[in-house]
Amino acid sequence: MKVYQSHEIKNIALLGSKGSGKTTLAEAMLYECGVIKRRGNIDSGNTVSDYFPVEKEYGYSVFSTVFYAEFLGKKLNVIDCPGSDDFIGSAITALNVTDTGVIVIDSQYGVEVGTQNIFRYTENLNKPVLFAMNQLDGEKADYDKVIEEMRESFGNKIVKIQYPISCGPSFNAMIDVLKMKMYKWKDEGGEPEILDIPDNEKDKAAELHQQLVEAAAENDETLMEKFFEQGSLSEDEMREGIRKGLITRSIFPVFCVSALRDMGVRRMMEFLGNVVPFVTEMPKPADTAGNEVAPDVNGPTSLYFFKTTVEPHIGEVSYFKVMSGKIHEGEDLQNMNRGSKERIAQMFCVCGQIRTKIEELVAGDIGATVKLKDVRTGNTLNEKGCEYKFDFIKYPDPKFQRAIKPVNEADAEKLSEILTRMHEEDPTWVIEQSKELKQTIVSGQGEFHLRTLKWRIENNDKLQIVYEEPRIPYRETITKAARADYRHKKQSGGAGQFGEVHLIIEPYYEGMPAPDTYRFNNQEYKMNVRDTQTIDLEWGGKLIFVNCIVGGAIEARFLPAILKGLMDRMEQGPLTGSYARDVRVCVYDGKMHPVDSNEISFRLAGRNAFSEAFKNAGPKILEPIYDVEVWVPADKMGDVMSDLQGRRAIIMGMSSEKGFEKIIAKVPLKEMSSYSTALSSITGGRSSFTMKYSSYELVPADVQEKLLKAYEAIQTAE
Template sequence: MRTALDRHLTHPLAAVRNLGILAHVDAGKTTVTERILYATGTTHKRGEVHDGTTVTDFDPQERDRGITIFAAAVSCAWDGHRINLIDTPGHVDFADEVERSLRVLDGAVAVFDAVAGVEPQSESVWRQADRHGVPRIAFVNKMDRAGADLDTAVASVRARLHPAPLVVQLPLGAEDAFTGVVDLVRMRALTWADGGETATEGPVPDTVLEEARRRRRLLEEAVAERHPAALEEFCDRETLTARTLTAALRDLTVSGDGVVVLCGSAYRNRGIEPLLDAVVAYLPSPADRPPVRGTQDGQERPADPSAPFTALAFKVTATATGRLTYLRVYAGTLEKGDTVWDATARRTERVGRILRVQADRHEAVERAVAGDIVAVVGLKSARAGTTLCARDTPIVLEPPGAAEPVVSVAVEARRSTDTERLSAALARLVEEDPSLVVRTDAETGQTVLSGMGELHLEVAAEKLRRAHGLEITTGRPRVSHRETVARGVTGVVFRHVKQDGGAGQFAHVVLDVEPLPDGPGGTGFVFASTVVGGRVPQEYVRAVEAGCRDALAEGGPLAGHPVTGLKVTLTDGSTHVKDSSEMAFRTAGRLGLREALRGCALLLLEPVAEVTVTVPEDAVGAVLGDLAARRARVTGSDTRGGAAVVTATVPLAELFGYATRLRGRTQGRGTFTARPTGYAPA
């Protein structure tokens, strides 16, 4: 009987893997990436984060700060397969980089700390991968740390992320004595000597043989419970062959019904080869993923080099040699010099060069085919989220989502002669990072830069100084407030009538405004129409909705902040035979909603964050008192490895400068992470 694995192996794209490395900050993502590049022969020296010698953290700020800021793409080969790998940031401020990467990936490796288990940002990136339907395998890193425990880490994965973890390895030794793993699928031991570069394969040691057999049995039962073909063999033979187990694990990974779990120590180069084997064996190729679907007409494009060309731009960077646009090619073939259709901007673009990316180095190639991740030179209008396709078969793909910025700073050039240069540099920053927003404050005339957090804005300001050579000053960070409806109004009538010679404008709308049902902290906007009898034609209804969105962006009557968390219903209206138009109804929607909002009871919302503080147990009292002074609502506390872990919901405005305060109250022993969770009444 031909299995799904057999059918998969015959596909021309079966030897390609597009995957990302996901994790909480400091879980070891970049070290795992560096060891993968070393193990595959792509690099000839092990890069270290603390030495600033990594391949993927090549930006000066990344090396100075010791964290990943920008998603970096690299390619390598393993066991006859080409692996396109994206190392993503772990800090919450750069979650949009992860979002754009996940949009174009086929699989991912989620890295967890063997001591801390699931941490706040690892939970966030897991949920992001869930939204995009990206299959994952898990790698429990830092098994050589004091307090490392595979079972505890797996238990936290099961409890907080709710997958079905399928543990395929048993660690040999613990903490400093961690020397290797038992491969439970093939029942063999893999050990690494100190300083050794490759694993030594041997029989399972007698000291752990019984435990290995018990865990292999548990793995077989868990797989048979979820996979029909494995269940059939398990019932017949009361065991599973390595081939059946591998094929079943692959099916469960691709379908999302299970998550294969491996372990190791990337820093000590232990467990990387089995991880690469698992990437090849279990994660999907482009051929295993469903065809991409257009957002407008629902047409599909299969992962086939002979299909009409279809690609999505997910990242844009400016380099000394020109503008690079990173593409995921979903279908068809792209050749150097081709002219393609920008379906988003509705214009043609010519591809000058195609580059295979190795972080900050590039290798020119003649063509890119379905399943490839490449960078191209020569595109003028493409942005992150742009669809590129063949002109005679247009399609528009869903772009990556962009989160709303929550923190803002005023930015100005120190020399008035640099004002124009600053404007151009800010425009380039926003082009490269769509999660940044630049606007001019209507009251003060200041240029305001908004982003996802304090660190995000610090990095952007430093880039203006370093990359663009600008001397700038920045104001104190301020959070971005929102306004919402606490109590709505019904039957607000607005007539837009304008007659000043020539064609006039006429639009009559009746609006109801109400809060969304998810409470005062809810965000979003819902528009509905209950107009009957064609009193307002459908194209005018859409214009009214566009006008309402314009009004929300302009700001509410409470304090001029954007309005969110409400539903607007168009209940009635009328038209004029000659003077009604989409423009007239858009204006009526905008002005009508502004008038309706003045009659509503409004609430001011402020962004809040979930904060996880890890401190010595003797400092818990001081930390709780400080959190209370910051208007925090403590939601839980726990003890892990002799340290206290406190979780709380805190207004984002109260977290400015918290890192310094926490270090002072805990003699430098306390750490914290924060991730925005939405808005709450201020």
């Protein structure tokens, strides 16, 4: 295979909502470029993109698939991304390592929430975008209506390159207003007949051509001047203007295709080959030190590993982008993240599971290698002396959690190894061994995301697992001051144990004044502050430990032991065993024994005094509250609002945003457990949401009562 130079390489992400037809379009693109001799289909499970067993089982894409096409003397690296919002991590990764996004839209359903989400990511990353209007031969296809929706969602930068003569099952022809020709296909698709534009379409085509010329001219002063002088531009000049407009995101071209019948695909490929920017024309990425790194073939060799898969009969396949320089088989590189050395023994250009050996890849190109010793997704490998390190992919917060455990407890270690490997393949699977909840928590983007994980573990790794509801990380605190004292005394033969602690606890808030005087049962307690310690708790909030002891009632050497006793109870609150937070403790008196007092005695005395005071200080349970944003079609707004209110949500605001309604709410984490499934059910999969931790708030009295009873039942059972 030819070694392509940086100015001959284009990197493209194939994006869109679930069901928009990306995998079918990828198949047609590969067929048109001669990479495959026969197009596969999803129903038969023989496409280039969906080749993993789990994808064949579910009938939809789970992983992004890298493929390349040699076309018009250029190399097009394309990453076909899953459409489901549950696998958004793959799309985000692809957008970060490619230069142009092709967003596929199902012309039967138009702009969906998933399309909006994808476009938002292209906006954040400042990537050029073109649209492929697919399934124009579908029963419900409506080109004009979808164009309206696109303009409403994405603005007036939407520019038609093509439009269909008719939509629906009769679709077999379109007008190309860049070429000013009509393309017409036979029923089986494939090679089109290129004809002059019919008389009844000439006026419409001329008007759209003029709009395209104006849009192209706006992106270059020289072209603008020529347009004003001549009133038109040549095809090559239009291409140049469109390319510049793509780079600045001031133009979003729209193409017409039927991927299933291979209509319009080759024409779109010609545009990708001739017009979309090369890697050398795009803004340079920055390394972690903030240095811009140009895709310079003469620069130091630097590879960024963006994807890892484990494939049958091969093992780990690692995908990389050459950020700088060039790489040959057999070269030794330094892993900048792990400090280890790696040899690139073999290199491939890949089309799904088809791998073509190649001896050299240059800056901007994408390739794969196998059986590396110590490389993880997100690692940078450099030649000696090069200090580049890349970390530019930012993933969204998880939205769905489950506790995971093996059916057989003896397999716990094996499960842990599998989960670590899974996270390497897909960083949006987040694994946490929660000391607080005493569970292994796996978090992802939705129920399908975690269901896929389960299927793979059980079918590929032959390990049976179960999912459970994750426990909620409640917090305990107090609402008023309380006093308690406790004497720990134990005598058993030799040296005994003795420690007595008197303390006052109260709720803590930032900026509260130093303790002064308290009154309990008509008795006044005056505090003489000698020392204050502020402990920032790992789980949030603070413990303020105030030494108010006078007259040597307790020696200073026992105060750390008392503090340990308090921390014991802060780590396992008296109400439900949850972490406690935001408490100020004043230790003001106590007693010692000259022989029997020791650290353990004061630790136990402090712990028990704290427990007693806590129960009398108006204890309350706090629950985690999340900021939730939901995007929903207008016709489902009422149902979604009703469901949220049933989840104890507080609606903070509503707005219309680019064709969808947006609801902003604060919702307890407890109520979000299966929200992704419920929302999908309510809206037929046409909605999306994000959630982010906000704060801890008091639970309602009825909820607290249920939690106390549940904890009491567990304690009794144990």
